[in-house]
Amino acid sequence: MSVEVGGREGLSKGEFNRLVSSGRLISVGSSSRDLRPILVGEGVSTKVNANVGTSTGKCDLKLEVAKAEAAVSAGADAIMDLSVGGDLDKVRRTLLKKIPIPLGTVPVYQVYFESKFDMNLDSILNVIERQARDGVDFMTIHAGITQSFLKSMRKRIIPITSRGGGFIASWMLKHGRENPLYTGFDQILEVLKEYGVCLSLGDALRPGAIADAHDDCQIGELKILGKLTERAWSAGVQVMVEGPGHVPIHMIEQDVVLQKKICHGAPYYVLGPLVTDIGLGHDHITSAIGGAIAASAGADFLCYVTPSEHLGLPDIEDVRQGVVASKIAAHAGDIAKYGDMEKDIEMSRARRKLDWEKMFDQALDPQIAKKYSCLTSKKECSMCGEYCVLKLLEEDK
Numbered sequence: 001m002s003v004e005v006g007g008r009e010g011l012s013k014g015e016f017n018r019l020v021s022s023g024r025l026i027s028v029g030s031s032s033r034d035l036r037p038i039l040v041g042e043g044v045s046t047k048v049n050a051n052v053g054t055s056t057g058k059c060d061l062k063l064e065v066a067k068a069e070a071a072v073s074a075g076a077d078a079i080m081d082l083s084v085g086g087d088l089d090k091v092r093r094t095l096l097k098k099i100p101i102p103l104g105t106v107p108v109y110q111v112y113f114e115s116k117f118d119m120n121l122d123s124i125l126n127v128i129e130r131q132a133r134d135g136v137d138f139m140t141i142h143a144g145i146t147q148s149f150l151k152s153m154r155k156r157i158i159p160i161t162s163r164g165g166g167f168i169a170s171w172m173l174k175h176g177r178e179n180p181l182y183t184g185f186d187q188i189l190e191v192l193k194e195y196g197v198c199l200s201l202g203d204a205l206r207p208g209a210i211a212d213a214h215d216d217c218q219i220g221e222l223k224i225l226g227k228l229t230e231r232a233w234s235a236g237v238q239v240m241v242e243g244p245g246h247v248p249i250h251m252i253e254q255d256v257v258l259q260k261k262i263c264h265g266a267p268y269y270v271l272g273p274l275v276t277d278i279g280l281g282h283d284h285i286t287s288a289i290g291g292a293i294a295a296s297a298g299a300d301f302l303c304y305v306t307p308s309e310h311l312g313l314p315d316i317e318d319v320r321q322g323v324v325a326s327k328i329a330a331h332a333g334d335i336a337k338y339g340d341m342e343k344d345i346e347m348s349r350a351r352r353k354l355d356w357e358k359m360f361d362q363a364l365d366p367q368i369a370k371k372y373s374c375l376t377s378k379k380e381c382s383m384c385g386e387y388c389v390l391k392l393l394e395e396d397k
């Protein structure tokens with residue numbers, strides 16, 4: 001397996017082998033497709049995932065491909081296809097063809113879409129194998145929600161916010177049976193192992209309201225995920241563990257420390273976290289705040305959130321904004337984690353010289369930087385104009 005070079009990914013071979021063999025670092029994208037795997041976990045830069053996918057109300061394959069392409073050009077490291085509308089095989093296969101970065105799925109979406117309440121282990125294994133054969137690189141499996149949580153989750157403000165977790169919970173409630181992803185976990189692992197697919201252990205009970213954070217449901221499920229992590233490792237499957245959700249700022253560091261402890265150092269893939277519930281319309285910001293703090297505390301992979309979160313299916317611009325917000329959060333986290341501030345220093349040097357081209361080069365979002373740029377004829381910006389402090393300092397020399 002090749003080690004990415006440059007920057008944070010330039011691990012020595014010994015360090016790389018040590019981290020991979022301990023499960024603290026995984027290589028996502030080792031499928032049959034011709035793409036460069038990304039490294040997720042300890043010792044490497046924090047990665048960003050962007051979700052795309054059709055819904056039952058809006059099913060436009062071209063639009064979803066355009067969104068995925070926008071996410072790639074904005075710097076996303078991975079894409080998840082969360083489609084639940086139209087021809088799901090066609091959407092996934094098209095994305096796999098068009099997208100040059102690792103692609104993840106949540107197979108239970110397709111199982112539920114095709115079988116509804118007739119879902120069983122056979123239909124689950126069938127979809128997982130079909131998706132794996134197509135070349136999907138990582139899959140979210142919500143194996144940690146069990147019958148024991150179905151009563152206690154009702155005490156929450158929002159009992160369940162995970163869509164995959166919701167499908168499984170409603171099936172379990174209807175049939176009064178245990179989660180088939182849990183009871184059939186070893187068979188699922190066999191398929192993932194055969195096709196080299198990374199397992200992403202879904203947190204069906206992630207809090208969907210900050211007041212629910214770190215309740216018995218979240219922590220109880222996390223303990224199960226810790227045990228499932230060890231089973232995945234024993235089966236030779238690479239694994240990362242998904243996390244919240246909605247978490248107030250003062251609990252984020254504790255959240256990351258807890259996951260790393262309970263899940264034995266497995267990479268942590270957080271969905272946000274959103275630090276307040278009232279940012280409606282700006283949840284790319286609430287999640288970027290949480291993502292930066294989580295990354296600085298050791299989270300390894302950030303799932304983006306767009307401004308349309310909780311409101312509707314994102315459009316292309318929402319996707320772009322969501323990726324940029326998460327990239328800023330990931331980079332801010334890496335500055336704290338590793339002291340990775342070379343680009344920031346370059347930016348500041350360019351700023352001191354009023355070297356605008358270089359500033360645009362260093363910007364995480366050059367497109368928006370150029371859009372806002374308003375320069376006077378003397379090359380300072382219109383903010384302070386002739387009182388530009390950087391010019392005044394130069395003139396003082």
Ligand code: SF4
Nearest residue numbers: 381383384385388389
């Ligand atoms: S004009 Fe003001 S804001 Fe603009 S570059 Fe100079 S000091 Fe900075």
